[in-house]
Ligand SMILES: Nc1ncnc2c1ncn2[C@@H]1O[C@H](COP(=O)(O)OP(=O)(O)OP(=O)(O)O)[C@@H](O)[C@H]1O
């Protein structure tokens with residue numbers, strides 16, 4: 186479970202203060218499927234970054250599975266990112282020098298999981314993603330949809346509790362966008378919480394819970410259940 | 411939660427070979443630094459070995475008496491008062507024979523003169539001494555006899571010549587009994603030296619040896635260059651040394667104006683001189699590693715700025731700052747370690763080549779210098795890689811992943 190209490194995020198740009206998030210209070214249960222929509226610059230990515238512990242709030246408290254994680258050390262936050270959170274980005278962010286399977290195995294390598302175990306898990310996930318015959322391909326040899334599938338494989342290989350997807354279909358055509366969403370929804374059905382930021386209304390509607398952001402604040406929350 | 415070393419290495423190698431030119435540049439910088447340490451310390455060590463082997467050929471039970479007082483404060487005073495040391499004479503030398511522990515005494519006069527036979531003529535080193543020199547220096551005769559008389563205080567016009575000189579003057583003729591001209595005097599050849607043997611930089615194959623007094627007459631000097639004293643046993647060296655100083659002092663109106671050195675002392679001195687020389691040139695070469703270090707730092711900074719997205723991504727999937735820093739440090743030290751190994755190889759090959767060109771120089775770099783060069787190079791990589799690695803670790807992942 187995720188609980189955000191009075192979260193603010195203020196960026197200092199020169200002598201100007203940019204209020205990216207204002208007094209966010211939000212509770213997300215395990216296994217929820219949630220979409221975040223809103224105009225550009227409204228703070229959607231900022232929220233995702235805080236949820237994924239890539240960024241710390243300027244004020245407020247973030248509680249994850251009953252533990253306050255806001256003031257943990259970098260080392261401890263890294264462990265949480267590694268084991269509990271999976272990121273999926275609009276621009277895939279695959280390492281170009283690594284093959285599809287190596288990209289997927291990267292989080293396990295960082296976590297110090299043995300090579301044999303890595304191979305076993307990677308093979309399984311490649312199979313469910315329909316990428317087995319692309320295992321040795323470099324990202325540049327893959328289509329956009331395939332790249333995003335590899336990225337999803339990488340995000341979920343450590344069996345995280347939450348998947349944070351920031352415009353996962355933003356760079357894909359309609360067809361591969363659907364594929365990607367199907368895969369993500371499948372993972373959600375298996376129990377991972379899925380939080381999708383999107384500009385696509387149709388996609389946003391698919392989520393069970395819809396949140397709307399304007400100017401750093403939540404204006405609409407269709408609520409749980 | 412820590413990455414396995416092999417994985418770190420594999421990851422770094424993967425990153426390095428993506429930019430072969432950059433990697434080559436870093437390898438080159440480091441290997442040049444390390445190779446120059448290996449080559450320069452090799453030369454220093456070679457020079458040291460050369461000189462010490464020259465002196466160890468003197469024999470271990472040897473004392474050398476040279477005119478002039480050194481090693482005490484008296485030296486400085488002498489220099490300022492303008493006093494010159496009294497000459498060492500042949501009689502001084504012969505007086506040293508009294509001591510029971512003294513086995514042999516050889517006075518030495520050195521100079522150079524024109525040596526000629528028939529039309530052939532050349533400049534050669536001339537050594538004045540007595541019959542004892544042969545045994546004392548362990549030299550071997552090829553033909554004939556060595557100089558006569560241990561206590562010879564008279565000139566006689568006989569000489570012994572080195573094998574190379576014999577070859578040059580006489581070709582295949584038998585020189586024994588022939589009269590050669592040394593300077594403006596005639597000397598009869600009574601023997602020739604076997605090849606081999608060196609004596610403090612003088613090639614025995616190249617010299618003419620004549621009786622002490624003949625040499626003194628030839629060079630018009632009453633003094634000796636030095637006196638070689640062979641002591642019966644090593645234990646008696648110090649006792650004989652004191653005896654020599656006392657005896658000469660008594661003969662020189664109470665003036666202590668000679669220096670007696672043993673081979674150990676000479677060796678020790680040269681050893682110190684050349685070791686510090688080696689350290690100095692090695693140190694200078696090590697400075698070139700600093701230059702390489704600065705290059706590494708710049709290249710690593712470029713690398714970090716080009717890989718911000720990668721760094722941000724690694725953080726997003728669970729890498730800690732510490733892990734990112736380690737990855738970049740490993741990359742830097744991997745490059746420097748490989749560069750250092752290449753440098754050691756280059757240095758060794760260069761040393762072999764130099765040795766091939768100058769066989770007398772045994773210029774193998776000392777192991778400590780090679781090890782130090784390697785460690786220094788890796789430390790350079792770590793030190794100069796630290797700043798870029800820290801910059802990578804502190805990088806803001808949001809900015810890196812944003813692509814605004
Ligand atoms: N690192 C930063 N430094 C300064 N300002 C920032 C930074 N990151 C975000 N902002 C500002 O915070 C506000 C929210 O940005 P955010 O990226 O969260 O918006 P968004 O809703 O994701 O927009 P988009 O739909 O365009 O992705 C914006 O005004 C943005 O300029």
Ligand SMILES: [Mg+2]
Nearest residue numbers: 229230231351
């Ligand atoms: Mg955004």
